[in-house]
Structures are given as C-alpha cells and as structure tokens.
Amino acid sequence: MSPVEVGAPKWWLRVRELFAILLFVSLVSGCGSWVFPGKKLQVNPDVIRDIRDAGKVVSEADMEIPWDGSSTVIKILIIDTESPSVKEAINRSSNFLHSLEWKAIDQEDPLRMKSQKWKNVSLSMEPIDSYQFLELDSPQVTKAIEMARRQTMPEALMVLELYPTG
Structure with missing residues (x-):
C-alpha cells in the first residue's frame, strides 16, 4: 500500500x-475504438477466384465502408456473360452460381445469394443498368463501371457484390 x-x-x-x-x-x-483500431472484414480471396468463372471479368473494384473504427470491404466484379439480353445474362449468371453451391436468399432485384460452400459471405447480383451506388463515396466503382461499358454491350454485363457477413 x-x-x-x-x-x-x-x-x-x-x-x-x-x-x-x-x-x-x-x-x-x-x-x-480510436485507441484499439478495428478490424477490416473482407471476402476470402478463394471465394473471389471461384466466382471469377461466372463469366469474363471485365472490371472490378473494392468499396470500403467504415463503421465504428472497423471497416467492411465489398468486392465488386463486373462480368460479361456474353448474353444477348439482360434476362439471359441473369439466367446464365444465377445458373452458374447455383452450380457453385450458391443459394438464392430472395428473388428481388438485386438477387441476393448465400454460399453453401463458403462461410460468412453473401453476394448480390444485378444488371449493370440497374446497379445503384453512391458515386461520391465510390470513385473506384464509377471507374470500373465506365471501363466495363466501354468493353461490351450493357445487356450482357452483370454486377456482383461480394460481402463478408461475419
């Protein structure tokens, strides 16, 4: 004492x-949280490699969302399905993802899926013309979309957002 x-x-x-x-x-x-820096949640790179086979990846970007000292990184892949219509592009992409053990959570636009093979990851998928995001917060995404549009017909382009869930 x-x-x-x-x-x-x-x-x-x-x-x-x-x-x-x-x-x-x-x-x-x-x-x-300012004393103890948070963690960065990201999708496992093996999941991204697996998804790349859904079609030809013409562009990609990362969108980092900060939250209370931590952050979540959403991986965005823009895929050319080489389809003549949006409906066919959606069908091709979702059929391929089903073959990789992805299961639809709902049928809304965007289509949301959960992996049966990979834990703690989900994705949303929608045609590039329907895709919405905050351009001011995501200049990398804006550039990726512009690059993809210059390479092929927009009807064939699908945007996949992969995000960690745990």
Whole structure:
C-alpha cells in the first residue's frame, strides 16, 4: 500500500477500483475504438477466384465502408456473360452460381445469394443498368463501371457484390 492509502477509508479504495474498472470497460468497448483500431472484414480471396468463372471479368473494384473504427470491404466484379439480353445474362449468371453451391436468399432485384460452400459471405447480383451506388463515396466503382461499358454491350454485363457477413 502507498502512504496515501494507509489512512484512506476502505470505501474510497472501493470507489477507485470501481472507477478503474469502468475506465477499462469503456476503453475496450466502442467508446475506445480510436485507441484499439478495428478490424477490416473482407471476402476470402478463394471465394473471389471461384466466382471469377461466372463469366469474363471485365472490371472490378473494392468499396470500403467504415463503421465504428472497423471497416467492411465489398468486392465488386463486373462480368460479361456474353448474353444477348439482360434476362439471359441473369439466367446464365444465377445458373452458374447455383452450380457453385450458391443459394438464392430472395428473388428481388438485386438477387441476393448465400454460399453453401463458403462461410460468412453473401453476394448480390444485378444488371449493370440497374446497379445503384453512391458515386461520391465510390470513385473506384464509377471507374470500373465506365471501363466495363466501354468493353461490351450493357445487356450482357452483370454486377456482383461480394460481402463478408461475419
């Protein structure tokens, strides 16, 4: 014990212990995320390699979304399905993904799928003309879309967003 603690009442020592515990808990929780840098969630590169076979990847980009000291990286692949129509492009892409053990979560636009083979990853898929994102927040995505449009017909282009879920 230090000389100050010798004459201090026991309740004061308890208050100091409680204060130290509360300070520690607040630093470890979200209040202290600036002290302990967060993690970056990304899709496993093996998943991306697996998906590349859905068609010819004509362009790609990463979109990083920060959240409370951490971030999530969404991988965007723009695929040329070499289809004559949007409907055929959707069918070809979804059939290929089903063969890779991806299962549709819903049939909305965009089509969302969950992998049965890979854990903690999902994707959304939609035609390039339907794809929406915040251009100001994602200049890399804007460039990827422009590059893809210059290479082939937009009817054949599908945008796949792969994102970690855990």
